[in-house]
Amino acid sequence: xxxxxxxxxxxxxxxxxxxxxxxxxxxxxxxxxxxxxxxxxxxxxxxxxxxxxxxxxxxxxxxxxxxxxxxxxxxxxxxxxxxxxxxxxxxxxxxxxxxxxxxxxxxxxxxxxxxxxxxxxxxxxxxxxxxxxxxxxxxxxxxxxxxxxxxxxxxxxxxxxxxxxxxxxxxxxxxxxxxxxxxxxxxxxxxxxxxxxxxxxxxxxxxxxxxxxxxxxxxxxxxxxxxxxxxxxxxxxxxxxxxxxxxxxxxxxxxxxxxxxxxxxxxxxxxxxxxxxxxxxxxxxxxxxxxxxxxxxxxxxxxxxxxxxxxxxxxxxx
Ligand code: PMV
Numbered sequence: 001x002x003x004x005x006x007x008x009x010x011x012x013x014x015x016x017x018x019x020x021x022x023x024x025x026x027x028x029x030x031x032x033x034x035x036x037x038x039x040x041x042x043x044x045x046x047x048x049x050x051x052x053x054x055x056x057x058x059x060x061x062x063x064x065x066x067x068x069x070x071x072x073x074x075x076x077x078x079x080x081x082x083x084x085x086x087x088x089x090x091x092x093x094x095x096x097x098x099x100x101x102x103x104x105x106x107x108x109x110x111x112x113x114x115x116x117x118x119x120x121x122x123x124x125x126x127x128x129x130x131x132x133x134x135x136x137x138x139x140x141x142x143x144x145x146x147x148x149x150x151x152x153x154x155x156x157x158x159x160x161x162x163x164x165x166x167x168x169x170x171x172x173x174x175x176x177x178x179x180x181x182x183x184x185x186x187x188x189x190x191x192x193x194x195x196x197x198x199x200x201x202x203x204x205x206x207x208x209x210x211x212x213x214x215x216x217x218x219x220x221x222x223x224x225x226x227x228x229x230x231x232x233x234x235x236x237x238x239x240x241x242x243x244x245x246x247x248x249x250x251x252x253x254x255x256x257x258x259x260x261x262x263x264x265x266x267x268x269x270x271x272x273x274x275x276x277x278x279x280x281x282x283x284x285x286x287x288x289x290x291x292x293x294x295x296x297x298x299x300x301x302x303x304x305x306x307x308x309x310x311x312x313x314x315x316x317x318x
Contacts, residue, residue, distance in 0.1 A: 024105030099270020171225025181299030182274025231264025246272030261292030
């Protein structure tokens with residue numbers, strides 16, 4: 001049973017989303033986590049993830065290991081006893097700690113793979129909820145946006161603690177993602193923002209409010225296909241993320257390079273400090289933008305797009 005889950009990118013609202021403001025995110029199918037789960041003749045549940053040097057039986061893995069926890073939580077939630085003998089192989093093309101949702105994608109693909117091989121039906125809501133439990137191990141206090149957009153594989157408008165809203169996009173548009181090549185754990189930047197807010201709540205709540213206002217304006221711009229407006233709002237969102245101290249010299253360099261190359265707008269995406277930025281291509285197209293980002297030092301550039309009727313379930317279990 002093979003299963004896959006895409007990466008994701010946050011268009012607007014990271015960090016403020018942890019404090020109840022809305023955020024917008026879209027799936028990125030150019031990168032994915034892949035899982036192959038099969039019944040095995042060897043006793044136990046053997047998990048192999050060559051990318052992170054993992055090759056062990058479930059019982060040998062620590063309680064807090066995210067992959068082992070995904071398997072254990074799944075089996076417990078669905079009352080699977082005794083544990084079946086399985087062999088699980090996990091690979092991923094999503095860079096880790098880079099704001100593209102690698103942890104959530106592995107969780108979602110793994111849950112789909114386990115459900116498939118054991119012939120158990122799970123709703124998207126159940127899959128997303130199980131992946132959210134694992135996000136807590138990765139991030140400490142996640143908002144839940146990663147597991148939501150990666151499970152549903154559609155553009156989403158997300159408010160923590162509320163049912164997700166899937167958006168229909170008014171017009172196809174291309175965006176380019178540039179990687180600083182610097183790994184930066186989301187847990188750290190989220191923790192730093194939390195400390196800022198604890199020290200001066202009124203000041204930072206006001207910044208979160210301004211980010212929330214941008215996201216509420218970005219939603220109709222996305223639904224109506226107003227790309228120029230989206231670009232302007234992205235630039236404003238980046239400035240507020242700079243105030244939150246989560247940008248970096250490398251991110252600002254890529255954002256500036258994108259704007260100078262004709263992007264309609266650009267901002268960091270995700271936890272920040274390193275990881276990825278996103279830019280919306282203008283009339284000149286994504287090619288020149290991608291080259292400009294590479295010249296400015298991006299270690300990897302992904303060109304992706306959002307389509308008006310993005311087809312559901314292009315990645316799932318088979
Ligand atoms: O996983 P990342 O790096 O894309 O960051 C998630 C976005 C944050 O708002 C910073 C954290 C969260 O849980 O929403």
